[in-house]
Every structure is written in C-alpha cells, then in structure tokens.
Amino acid sequence: MACHEVTEDSKIPAGENKILLMGAPNVGKSVFFSAFTNIHVVSSNYAGTTVSYMKGSLPLNGVNYSLIDVPGTYSLTATSEAEEVAIRFMSSHPKAILLILNAADLAGSIKLALEVLEYNIPVVAALNLSDVAKRQGKSINIKLLEKELGIPVIPTVAVKNQGLKELKEKLAEILADNGSCNPNAAGCAACAGCSGCPKGTSVLSHWERANEIISICVKDTNVAPSRLDKFGDALLRPWPGILLSIVVILISLGVIVGAGKSLESLILLPLVEEGIVPLFEKIFSGIAMPEVLYNILIGQYGVFRISFEWILALVMPYVILFQLVFSFLEDSGILPRMAVLFDNVMRKLGVQGGSIINIMLGLGCAVPAIISTRAATTRKERLIVTSIVCFSVPCISQTGALISLLSAYSYWMLLAVFLTGASVFILISIFTGKMLKGKVDPLVIEIPNLLIPERKAYFKKFFVRVKQFLMEAEGPMLIAVIFAALLAETGALVGISNFLKPLVSGWLGLPQEASMSLILGVIRREMSVAPLLSMNLTGLQMYVGAVVSLVYVPCLSVFGILAKEFNLKVALSIVAGTVFSALFLGGILNHIGRFLQMVF
C-alpha cells in the first residue's frame, strides 16, 4: 500500500522504469550518473551544478531502466524549485531510488534519507566521499548504518570509480526482488504504523533521529586536521582568506594570460603565418579562379587566412587554458569560499555572494552562466546577474582577442579596459537592482570540503568542455569568418562603412572599416575584436574599440538562451541595452580622450 497520494504530473517523464538518482547538492550525483549511463554531465565542487534533471538509460537484469539525475536537495519540503522537482519525481512511481549519502556530512544525508524512506520506494544508498570522511577521522560502521536505515549501503569514492560496480549489483538485486515494497526497508515497516503520513513528522524529529543514528554508527577518532582541511579553513577566514583568494585569482589570470600569450605568439601565430597560410596561398594560386573568389579564400580577409589566425591562434589558446584553470577551481571548492568572502561586496551591489560563481562561469561563456542562474531564488536576482554577464563580463574567446589586441600596445591598456569593465559591472548591477521590482534573497550556502581534483575526472571534464566549445562555437565562428570575407572582399563593406561613417569615425573615432566589428560582433563576441587587430589603431582607438566590443551585443547564442530562459522581451531589451550603452560609452570615452590629448 502506498503511503502517498500520487498525482500524475505532466512535467515529469511518464516512462515506466524510472530509477531516481538523489542526494544533497554537491554530493557527486552527476559523477554516478556519468559512470552509469556514459552520458557526461559536468560536475563541480559547489552546490547546484545540476539545475535541471538529466535522463539516461541504464540496463539492469536485461531490463532497460531510465536513470534520472534529480537536482540536488537538502530536504523534500519544497523550499526551492529544485526540491519541488525532486518531490514530483518521488511521486511519479519510480522503481527504485539510488540515494547518494555524503560521508563527510552524514547528519544531513541521513536526514534526507529518512525523508526519502517515507515514500516507501526501494532504496539503495551509496556512501560517497568516504575518503574525505576517513581523512577527517570519522570511521563509519556500514553494517550498523544499514541496520539503522534498513537499506543497503555501499561505500564509494565515485570520482575514483570505487564501489560503483558493487552499487550497480546491489541495485540490480533489489530491482530483481520486484515488489513495490521492499521488506527490508524500514520505511515500509514504519509506514504501516504511520497515522497521517510524513507531513506529520516534523523536521526536528528527522534531525534528532539522524543524530541518534550517527551516535550509533560513527566513531570520531580525533585525528589532527589534514593540511588540506586546514587550508580550507584558512581560505574561509577573512584573514588570510581574502588575501589567499586574491592570490589564487592573480595566479589563475597569470597562467591564462601568460601561457596563452606565449602559446599564441611563439607557436600558433608563426605556425599560421609561416606555415598554414602560405600553404593555402600556394594551393589557391595554382587554381584558375576569378580574383574576387581568390580574395574571399585567401585575401587579406580570406576565409583560409582569418579562420586560422583568429580562431586557432587568437582564441583557442585562451579557451584551453581557461578551462584547465577554471575546472580546477570548480572542483576544488574554492569558489563557494570566495562567495562567502566577497558576499559583503556583492551585497552592496544588490546581489549576494553566490552570484560570484555565476559571474565566473560567464568569464568562460555567457550561456552556461545564464543557465546557472536558474539556481537563484528570485527572478530579480536572475535578471541582475544575467545583465551583469551580458554587459560587462567578456567570455574567454573575447578575452583572448582583447589580450592579443591590447597587450601588443601595452599591458596597462589591458588594465584600463579591465577597470572600465569593472565600472560597467558596478553601474549595471546597481542600475538593474533599482529598476527591477522584487527582492534578492541573502546568501545561504553550504561550504564544501576543500578537495584536490581527482586527475581522471578533472581531465575528462576539461576535454568535455573543450569539445563542447569546439562543437558549439566553431560553427558560428566560421559563419562569422565567411561573412567577414564576403563583406570585405566583395566591396560590400565599403558601402556599409560609408553609411556607418558618422557613427564609427565621427562619434567613436575609429577607422571606417571598424564597422566590420559592429557587424560581426552580433554573431560572436570575439569577432568584434578580431577585425581591429590589423587596423594599426592608435592607443585611444584601441581603448575605445575594446570597450565598445566588451559592452556590445553578447553574441547570437546568448540571444537564443535569453529568449529561451526568460522571454523575447528580455532578450531584445538586453541586446538594445548593450548596443546603446556600448556606442554611448565608446563615444564619450573617445571624446574625453581627445579632449585630454588636446590639453596635454
């Protein structure tokens, strides 16, 4: 007999053989999901990486089950969108639940387990992060834990692939037992006696019971905190945490800019300019064709020249290095610590510390950053963070192009553009905060243990990210490049440039051909910077051009995701807002710059 009123739900897949993968945020569900279904979900060491659910197939005992990666929940009391989704899944007749417990946060995990058990669905539990618990001197008696919970518990270290095979076997076993009610489950026994179903059980009694179970099953040997845990604590204290965070950020930047620049100028550019381009020049000059076609292929803006120069030499090194560095930061648990340390600053800007994680994602690409704002508790917060990302946070492709453009002139110029971007960041968050109705909830965040990313998982994530970039960005980049070649080499650009001359040359003070930036910038962010590279700009022109392209339209994919995640009105407002403010700000800076040049 089922304990719960079950209502059909249109938003939940109706498939017959569902197995739910559940657990608290940041317990590693996504790692289990990837391992069991071979679908790679990116996981990180902070709460809320999986903001919507994923589904994959998992054959067991010759039956095809679908494994569902349910968003992480601390409880089943519908305190957030993610928990509502989880509750709906629980009520949709799943065959079994694969519950992931966090060995390093056993109290919270057991409390969630007790809530899950009330639903009277067969459960197998994995005791994940058992290595971290061991490091902290906790010895957990699995046999006793199984007895207290009434469900099988398998210790695992998912990122190292430990215990996964046993877990799968156990899952197959309880599914083979068949029968909606597993006689081993304490939930069933408890259910027979429960009078008014789980609603009656208070949160407190679950916590009390969880702590009781812990006192039975866990022995705390007093080990000295490991160096990693000590470092994790130090990173969390205002002193020396803030200093350490700044050092971490500077080192990250140094690695990305320094190594990226070396890769670009020492290896990739020479390869393109002395190897690839001459090769294609030779090939194409050997074939008889009209001059226009030749120019489109390999002229100054020829497809085979700029696609290699711009994409391979200017963008790729930075994308690769960013993913190397950022994946490490994500997996280590440093980011939530920064969210705590800088909450006071973010709060003054009208958001909360957790938004730092979304914004940092935006330094890679705005699309995942905007998707990640789903975890925000209010729409206002989502919109503010999204605006910040669209107006003032360059994606890594664009950053790469900006570094190439500006560092050729001076690293100070890079700093000047960075500071201008930071000012736009502050202005836009204050402005949207004042404009939008509603409120932003204060920070409530779990601070995970500091981890050294596991090598295999880390590299897998890195490769998935770079592959994703190639698959998603390559197409639009090539379209932009072909578009550029056609515009420049057919003479169409001259007409457009003449038309835009008052704006581009008069107001912004840039060469006429810079209108190319404004056109290509709609397609991809870095494409608004790339054309400026070969224009022999003055310092002021470079600065103005960089600022315009930074604030300018955040690319077609972002437009698409804005329309999808919010609506067309939001997408159009952001595009209109970015175009207007980019041109407005660029013009003002140009005129101020000229005025200063005149005076001094």
Added chain:
Amino acid sequence: MSENLYDVEKGKEYIVTETPDVKLLSSIGIFKGVKIKKENTYRFGGPVSVSLSTRKIAIGKDIAEKIRVKGAL
C-alpha cells in the same frame, strides 16, 4: 537570554531559539533547538559562517540577524 547570531561571539557553541521564516534554513539544518558553532563573522555587511554537526554553512547578514541563539551549556 537570547541574542542574534550575527552579533554573538565567534568560536563558541549556541542553541538556536528562533529562526526567521526562510524555508531553506530548516532544510539545510538551522532550526529551533539545533546546536551550532559560530565560526566567523565577515565584516562590512558580510555573512556569518557556522558549523553544524557535520556541515559548514554561511548565512547572509540579513538572515543571520534574525536568527536568535542562546549560549550552549
């Protein structure tokens, strides 16, 4: 005597006596009667960090000020 979590001394243990109506608090582990240790207060409007039995969390100032605690014996 109860005081608010934001202002109490750090490094000590407290029992929560009253929480504001923020649902996430109880599911993450802050509710009436629970024992917590205050770890840090972050100045200039920053949050507080506390540890529960096995978990560390940070709570923004605006919520922490509304959480009442009394010293644990």
